[in-house]
Amino acid sequence: MNDLLLTIIEVLIKGMVLVTFILLGAAVQVYLERKISAFIQGRIGPNRAGPFGLLQPFADVIKLFMKEDIFPKLAFKRFHQFAPVISMGIAIVVYAVIPFADPVKITMADGTVKEIVMGVAPNLNIGILFILAMTSVGVYGLTLAGWSSNSKYSLLGGLRSAAQMISYELSMGLAIIGVLMICGSFSLSDIVTHQKGWFWHWNIFAQPLAFIIFMVSSFAEMNRTPFDLPEAEPELVGGYNTEYSGMKFGMFFLAEYSNMATGSILLILLFFGGWHLPFPQEWLGLQTGSIALGIVQLAVFLFKLLAVIFFIIWVRWTVPRFRYDQLMHMGWRMLLPLALLNIAVTGIILFII
Amino acid sequence: MNEIPQGYYLLLAGVLFTIGTIGVLTRRNAIIIFMSIELMLNSVNLTLVAFSSFFGDSSGQIFVFFVMAIAAAEAAVGLAIVLALFRLKKTIYVDEANILKY
Amino acid sequence: MDLFEIIFYFFAAIVLVSALVVVLSKNIMYSAFSLLFTFFGVAGLFVLLNADFVGITQIMVYVGGILVLIIFGVMITTKVTGVDIKEGISGKLQYAGAGIITLLTAIFLSLMFINGKWITGSSTDVHATIHQIGTLLMTKYILAFEAAAILLLIAFIGAALIGRRKA
Numbered sequence: 001m002n003d004l005l006l007t008i009i010e011v012l013i014k015g016m017v018l019v020t021f022i023l024l025g026a027a028v029q030v031y032l033e034r035k036i037s038a039f040i041q042g043r044i045g046p047n048r049a050g051p052f053g054l055l056q057p058f059a060d061v062i063k064l065f066m067k068e069d070i071f072p073k074l075a076f077k078r079f080h081q082f083a084p085v086i087s088m089g090i091a092i093v094v095y096a097v098i099p100f101a102d103p104v105k106i107t108m109a110d111g112t113v114k115e116i117v118m119g120v121a122p123n124l125n126i127g128i129l130f131i132l133a134m135t136s137v138g139v140y141g142l143t144l145a146g147w148s149s150n151s152k153y154s155l156l157g158g159l160r161s162a163a164q165m166i167s168y169e170l171s172m173g174l175a176i177i178g179v180l181m182i183c184g185s186f187s188l189s190d191i192v193t194h195q196k197g198w199f200w201h202w203n204i205f206a207q208p209l210a211f212i213i214f215m216v217s218s219f220a221e222m223n224r225t226p227f228d229l230p231e232a233e234p235e236l237v238g239g240y241n242t243e244y245s246g247m248k249f250g251m252f253f254l255a256e257y258s259n260m261a262t263g264s265i266l267l268i269l270l271f272f273g274g275w276h277l278p279f280p281q282e283w284l285g286l287q288t289g290s291i292a293l294g295i296v297q298l299a300v301f302l303f304k305l306l307a308v309i310f311f312i313i314w315v316r317w318t319v320p321r322f323r324y325d326q327l328m329h330m331g332w333r334m335l336l337p338l339a340l341l342n343i344a345v346t347g348i349i350l351f352i353i
Numbered sequence: 354m355n356e357i358p359q360g361y362y363l364l365l366a367g368v369l370f371t372i373g374t375i376g377v378l379t380r381r382n383a384i385i386i387f388m389s390i391e392l393m394l395n396s397v398n399l400t401l402v403a404f405s406s407f408f409g410d411s412s413g414q415i416f417v418f419f420v421m422a423i424a425a426a427e428a429a430v431g432l433a434i435v436l437a438l439f440r441l442k443k444t445i446y447v448d449e450a451n452i453l454k455y
Numbered sequence: 456m457d458l459f460e461i462i463f464y465f466f467a468a469i470v471l472v473s474a475l476v477v478v479l480s481k482n483i484m485y486s487a488f489s490l491l492f493t494f495f496g497v498a499g500l501f502v503l504l505n506a507d508f509v510g511i512t513q514i515m516v517y518v519g520g521i522l523v524l525i526i527f528g529v530m531i532t533t534k535v536t537g538v539d540i541k542e543g544i545s546g547k548l549q550y551a552g553a554g555i556i557t558l559l560t561a562i563f564l565s566l567m568f569i570n571g572k573w574i575t576g577s578s579t580d581v582h583a584t585i586h587q588i589g590t591l592l593m594t595k596y597i598l599a600f601e602a603a604a605i606l607l608l609i610a611f612i613g614a615a616l617i618g619r620r621k622a
Contacts, residue, residue: 004458079484125585129511136519140491143523147484147530159530166523186585357463360568362500365467367564369474374560376478378553384528385483388490391521392474395497398513406504411587414509415596418588421516422603426610428521432528433618439532440620 014120018095026257027057033313040317064250072149072243079148084244084251087141091258094134096120097127098265099189101275101297102288118294127188128180131266132173135221139165141255142240149243157239160324164220164227167331172217174339178210178346179203179270192274199278204271209342211271213335218263220331223256225316227327264308268301272308275301362403369396381446383435387428394424462503470496487526494518508585 031046031054038045046053071077099122103115117123124130139162146158180186182203183194195201204211220227241252268274275297277284286293322330369392376389398417405413439445469492476489494517501510592600 076484079488126507126511129508129515133511133514133519136515136523139519139523140526143526143530155530159527162523162527166520169519357459357503361463361467362504363568363571364565365470365500367561367568368471370564371557371561372471372474372478375553375557378556379550380478382483384525384532385477385486388477388486388525391490391517391525392477392493395493395517398509399497399500402501402504402506402509406506411584411591412595414506414584414588415591415599417506417509418512418592419599419603421512422607425516425520426607428524429614430610430617432524433614435528436531437617445532 026254029257030057036313037317067246069246074150076148079144083141083145084248087255088251090138091255094262097124097130101294104294122189126186146240151243153242168217168220171335171339175210175213178207178342181346195273196276197280202273213339222259222263226319226322268304359407366396366399383445383447466496466499
């Protein structure tokens with residue numbers, strides 16, 4: 001019973017830290033997005049709140065908190081309130097199975113060595129499936145928001161987002177299967193461990209096609225440009241969140257950025273070697289399981305994460321939006337067959353080797 | 354590892370199945386009938402998995418996958434029929450779809 | 456009360472309450488959303504029974520696929536929240552029939568539950584279910600697997616044909 005209690009406390013502490021970092025991460029992403037977009041468009045960007053405008057995201061959040069919480073008169077009130085909670089909850093739940101570094105061994109006061117895994121439950125043997133399943137639940141937040149607002153723009157945005165996410169989930173899942181076949185495990189830790197050593201062990205070199213398919217589909221899953229049709233401003237005012245204001249809108253906003261981080265993390269874990277350096281980590285002379293190595297791995301992870309997020313923002317301000325039929329055409333007639341082809345080719349090669 | 358007797362799972366599945374039956378027999382809305390059928394299929398899945406787990410054989414779980422495949426096929430065809438009905442009669446109440454030919 | 460039991464009763468309560476809401480609620484949107492909770496509860500019970508892969512597949516297929524379709528159907532077909540309790544003599548008759556059949560089902564199931572002597576195997580090695588399931592699907596049940604694939608293909612073609620607007 002004591003062990004159980006300790007485990008529960010450990011998980012609670014990890015969860016709190018993780019949620020804090022998710023929210024802070026969203027703030028960082030908002031800041032980066034605004035700064036980078038300004039840089040690309042030759043503007044200055046936020047520069048009033050704090051040094052270099054660093055406090056801008058917090059000012060945004062305070063503004064959202066202060067705003068009046070408006071219900072449309074004809075909205076389905078209960079679902080209208082519930083939808084952002086689903087979106088936000090699902091966006092956070094996904095982090096439960098994400099590992100951030102190798103386990104760290106800590107010597108306790110009584111001399112016993114305790115192994116602490118970096119993440120809430122990263123060794124779950126169906127980790128990647130859990131993430132896929134949860135993203136498919138995430139559709140409900142958007143669909144419900146669109147339907148319950150009782151507005152044509154919201155409804156169109158909600159239906160669009162549902163159709164888009166379902167379509168691209170398929171090619172996303174099928175792209176992952178190639179990686180899973182190589183690594184032979186559903187567990188995210190195992191997948192990352194499989195890629196350690198030199199950087200050519202990373203899955204991107206073994207599965208380039210899967211990488212491209214996965215990246216494109218995760219752009220669509222994250223509702224980012226060039227696939228941000230659910231909230232295409234010129235066509236739909238604001239998409240599924242047209243009728244939302246105040247912190248309810250803020251929750252959609254946070255969920256979106258948190259999903260963006262999830263997508264980037266998945267990209268790193270599956271294709272870019274996770275927390276591993278591009279060269280064998282023995283060169284650093286750090287012991288496996290030491291705290292120093294853990295910190296180095298976390299730093300590597302964060303660096304890769306920032307790089308991918310920079311890339312995503314860069315794409316947003318460079319590529320124009322797709323038309324809806326082009327989007328569906330691409331999902332079903334290009335990515336899906338390519339993903340199936342990838343599985344077949346991977347299978348044949350694995351059979352021959 | 355699992356102290357709950359097998360009978361509890363079976364009882365739960367039985368109650369779930371009965372609830373599904375009530376739904377199929379009393380509701381008029383085609384989509385709710387549909388959901389009740391999904392409830393019944395789920396209860397069957399529950400018994401299959403319970404048997405498989407207590408018997409220590411994975412074959413029971415395989416059958417769950419086949420049930421799921423059939424449920425998916427049924428959902429696709431069934432909803433297509435419901436939508437076609439709605440387009441034709443502007444209703445999804447099954448007792449208002451009472452002509453055999455259009 | 457040990458932890459397993461608490462978890463079991465928790466999920467069982469979720470499943471039963473939400474299933475009742477599905478069947479009895481007058482608002483179809485509430486029905487659809489409590490079905491979500493039923494599916495989650497059943498998935499939790501699967502995980503409790505050491506069938507984690509089936510549990511996650513349950514969420515992916517039912518919640519991520521079937522229920523989305525159902526909610527699409529609800530959104531497209533429902534405008535006003537209608538009450539669909541049957542009135543008149545035919546409604547009463549229908550309820551009587553439904554009651555009898557339900558009662559029979561319940562009696563039948565409870566008789567099976569009381570009198571059945573279920574064989575429980577000695578083997579408790581149910582870990583690594585994914586590996587076992589994969590092997591079984593590709594060897595012993597390969598024919599059924601292919602048949603299911605063909606069934607799905609036919610069903611989807613049929614659904615697309617029925618659902619398409621006549622040109």
